[in-house]
Amino acid sequence: MTITVLETYPAMRAILRAPGADRPELLRAMLEPAAGMYRYFPGEVDLVAMHGMSSGFPLDRDEDRCLAALDKLHEVDAWNRIRNALDHAVDVQRQATPQITVPDITVLLILGDPGDEHYMDVSLGMTANGSVSGYLYLNIWPSDENLARLEASAVHELNHNLRYSPGNVVWNPATVTVGEQVVSEGLADAFARQLYGDLGYARIGLPHLHDDEVFAKVLSGLDVTGMQNFTAWVHGDAHALRYGAAPVGLPTGAGYAAGNRLVDAYLAATGQTAAEALLVDSKEVIDYQGRGPLASK
Structure with missing residues (x-):
């Protein structure tokens, strides 16, 4: 079993600094390694469109605000914190239920959209999904409250992933x-x-x-x-x-x-x-x- 937390920081930084016309394809390339999370959707999924519908960071505005937020995620070592939390949580879960199926897991951490009122005010700057075996999706706006819960949020989604993995x-x-x-x-x-x-x-x-x-x-x-x-x-x-x-x-x-x-x-x-x-x-x-x-x- 391997947990891979995709290194999305440099990719998001490059996207937000690229010319507007280049951003969609750069985003598509970043999202492609996690495309399997949409394998149950009917037909072919447009990863860029799905990113927008899921309150992912915008491609046409708020660049400075998003770059500052992205640097905040980097400064708190978000990617390694998530990886370490998931490794520990899998160990705890395996000790409690050694019979379970634990898949290889790919984790996609992205920055959210600060201009999306529903995302920021109703969802409190946090959406996530762990329901598709082998994939965790974390969309975070780095408020102090969300950063404090970073590990817990990842572990919450891991629990879903393990509950619904094949054989469980x-x-x-x-x-x-x-x-x-x-x-x-x-x-x-x-x-x-x-x-x-x-x-x-x-x-x-x-x-x-x-x-x-x-x-x-x-x-x-x-x-x-x-x-x-x-x-x-x-x-x-x-x-x-x-x-x-x-x-x-x-x-x-x-x-x-x-x-x-x-x-x-x-x-x-x-x-x-x-x-x-x-x-x-x-x-x-x-x-x-x-x-x-x-x-x-």
Whole structure:
């Protein structure tokens, strides 16, 4: 098993300093080693267009602001910090679950778009994806809060990657439920917290961690299927509207907050660590809530 954190710093620096007409192809070349993360998309994916839709750094404005932010990532040794965190996390996970499949992993760290209001204000300058086996995607604007959580954010996505790698838990788009994703977010945060304490909480989930009304609302949607419906239930209405999905009446990060509560109740009841619970059936985690304080509400 090999973890490769792509050295995107010099490539991003060169892109932001290049003539505007040259930037798209330079970006495409930088992204190509991680193109496999889109292997389940129908048809051929335009990597440059996907970068823009994913709030990646802009190619036509904010060069100085982006170069300063990029240098900040470099100054805090972001790439090595991520590599070291992932190496340690894999060791911890293997000790807890030696039977799991651990793939070779390619990590793409990119700078986000400071002019994207939704990304900066709603997503708090952080988006990431670890759901496709063998690839981790981290899009970060280097605020102090995000830099403090750099390792924890990478480990959160690693947890998803290991849970859904071949031979582990199966994610079937035709049958998967909101409950599975909510539990998976709780497990990923719990694993990050096992290693990094409270820095392991995903920032968007913190405001509603103790909100019983939000928790009960998320619980009401756990059996919803159809991945087009998941954004509203997990990330909240603002994200749903951004990406063309129907809102359901939930604030940003609701599913993360609920997932943490479900998983914490399960871990407390079973005495397991988050690492030990990596492959637990989400239904088993959800069933423990039926014995909790909201069961009769």
